[in-house]
Amino acid sequence: MNFQLTEEHLMIQKAARDFAQNELKPGVIERDEHQKFPAEQIKKLGELGFLGMMVDPKYGGSGLDAISYVLVMEELSKIDASASVVVSVNNSLVCYGLEKYGNEEQKQKYLVPLATGEVIGAFCLSEPEAGSDATSQHTTAIDMGDHYLLNGTKNWITNGNNASIYLVIAQTDVSKGHKGINAFIVEKGMPSFTVGPKENKLGIRGSDTHSLMFTDVKVPKENRIGEDGFGFKFAMQTLEGGRIGIASQALGIAAGAFELAVQYAKERKAFGKPIADHQAIQFKLADMATEIEAARMLCLRAAWLKDQGQPYAQASAMAKLFASEVAMKTTVEAVQVHGGYGFVKEYHVERLMRDAKITQIYEGTSEIQRIVIGREVLK
Secondary structure, eight states: OOOOOOOOHHHHHHHHHHHIIIISTTHHHHHHHTTOOOOOOOHHHHHTTSSSSSSOGTTOOOOHHHHHHHHHHHHHHOHHHHHHHHIIIIIIIIHHHHHHHHOOHIIOOOOOHTTTTTSSSSEEEOOOTBOOOOGGOEEEEEEEEEEEEEEEEEEEEEETTTSEEEEEEEOOOGGGGGGGGEEEETTTOOOOEEEEEEESSSSSSSOEEEEEEEEEEEEEGGGGEEETTOOOHHHHHHHHHOOOOOOOOHHHHHHHHHHHHHHHHHHHTTEEEEGSSHHHHHHHHHHHHHHHHHHHHHHHHHHHHHHHTTTOHHHHHHHHEEEHHHHHHHHHHHHHHHHHGGGSSSGGGHHHHHHHHTTTTTSSOOOHHHHHHHHHHHH
């Protein structure tokens, strides 16, 4: 096993770290407070090639590996998880799904502008009743010959209003169960496609999360991804990679809170010496550092397996499960280390704590990850 990052990896990591410090950190508290989408910052991320990191250069991507993606997600998430989730969705779900399973015409028309950052995309699976259960889709797509009529509601959609391209999972034949599900490419502006109000969230408040409503939306036949009935497999395969992105986001949130806690512990004095000299604080920092490093190894292992073309469903679920729990635990402890100041917005850790919670929920809750891992273990 080689635990040493390559020079290219280190350069990419530094570029992401510099961007986070110089472009994301200024104004991050204000964006969180006012639920402001980081449009300017996302545009710059696209120009740097971070929105199509793993896409083949012939489609406008950077052609990087999944390990590079983990490194970038960690550095961005240390500062602004609202921005990093846009990077995650565009890379792991939308670009990956189109490059892996789309046809050449779909790649030229949709993947290229997504990979270059000209536009961003959204992945539309969750529904009011079904959640992330792809087998229980109530959104329907009726085959009308040369097009489908799309009807239904999707909710909790990241990039819901700012996206231009949406990958929508819908049921086309209830009698076939999961084999009657398809994935469709829907464009913003298609008649009768409506974006609902923005959700007022606990965390990642700069990210725009909306419900989407489809009422007899005409989707061209050529916008179906893969063969008829491929939608369930498309959703499951795509989510495997998505979990690596969210695991890396959770890792970054934890690492960001930890770095702030260490810095504060060295500066804050109590009983005549820095609180970092007190064993109670050292024990907290030691546990945080150990768990973060373990989460990092799980994320990198899942990414490595993906890069090697090996099965990574179990590894990505483990990474997502563990890293999200570490993020929640670490951010709570970081607030505790800061004491009363941890409750104040200007010290950042309270925002990181709020952001951490969503990593236990989206891309499948912690309970779903345990189901995925359990099934893999029992195979």
